[in-house]
Amino acid sequence: FLPFAGAMCAVQDPSVEAAELERTFIAIKPDGVQRGLISEIISRFERKGYKLVAVKLVVPTKEFAMQHYDDLKGRPFFNGLCDFLSSGPVLAMVWEGQGVIKYGRKLIGATAPQNSEPGTIRGDLAISVGRNIIHGSDGPETAVAEIALWFKPEELLSYSKVTDKWLYE
Numbered sequence: 217f218l219p220f221a222g223a224m225c226a227v228q229d230p231s232v233e234a235a236e237l238e239r240t241f242i243a244i245k246p247d248g249v250q251r252g253l254i255s256e257i258i259s260r261f262e263r264k265g266y267k268l269v270a271v272k273l274v275v276p277t278k279e280f281a282m283q284h285y286d287d288l289k290g291r292p293f294f295n296g297l298c299d300f301l302s303s304g305p306v307l308a309m310v311w312e313g314q315g316v317i318k319y320g321r322k323l324i325g326a327t328a329p330q331n332s333e334p335g336t337i338r339g340d341l342a343i344s345v346g347r348n349i350i351h352g353s354d355g356p357e358t359a360v361a362e363i364a365l366w367f368k369p370e371e372l373l374s375y376s377k378v379t380d381k382w383l384y385e
C-alpha cells in the first residue's frame with residue numbers, strides 16, 4: 217500500500233522501504249509568497265530530511281480554490297478564503313518521507329497562529345488565521361486527493377538522494 221497518488225515511488229536505495237514513505241501536499245499561500253517566505257519554509261522541510269518531489273508556482277482560479285477547500289464549503293470564511301487563495305501566486309509542492317503527512321502538520325503548527333507553538337512555521341512567521349501562510353494535507357486520504365488535484369502524475373518525481381541512507385536505517 218502506497219499512500220500517495222500518481223506514479224509509484226521507486227526508491228532506489230534498498231535500505232529505504234518504499235512502503236514506509238508517504239507523500240503530502242504542501243502549499244505556500246499568497247501571503248507567504250508575497251512576504252518572501254518561500255525559502256524559509258522550504259528550508260524547514262528540507263533540513264528535516266524530507267524530499268521535494270514536485271513543485272510549481274501557480275495562480276489558482278477561484279473555482280479551483282473552491283475545489284481545494286471543498287470540505288469548508290458553508291463556513292462563514294469560505295468565500296474570503298477562496299478569494300484569498302486565488303489572489304496571487306501559490307507555491308504548490310509535494311514532499312516525501314516517513315511520516316511526512318503528520319509531521320508536516322507539526323512543522324506547520326495549529327490553524328490559528330496564535331495557538332501555534334514557537335518553533336512552528338505559523339508560530340514563528342504568522343499572526344492571523346486568515347493569513348497563516350501555508351497549507352498542509354491533514355491526513356492520508358486528503359494527501360492523495362490534494363496531490364491529484366494540484367499535480368499531474370508525470371509531475372511527481374521519484375529519485376534517490378545520497379542522504380537517503382543517512383536519514384533512514
Ligand code: ADP
Pocket residue numbers: 288293297326327328345346347348350351352354
Ligand atoms: P488548516 O489549514 O490548518 O488545515 P482548516 O482546514 O480548518 O485549517 O482551514 C483552512 C484554512 O481556512 C486555514 O488555514 C485558514 O487560513 C482558514 N481559516 C480557518 N478558520 C478560519 C477562521 N475562523 N477565519 C478565517 N479563516 C479561517
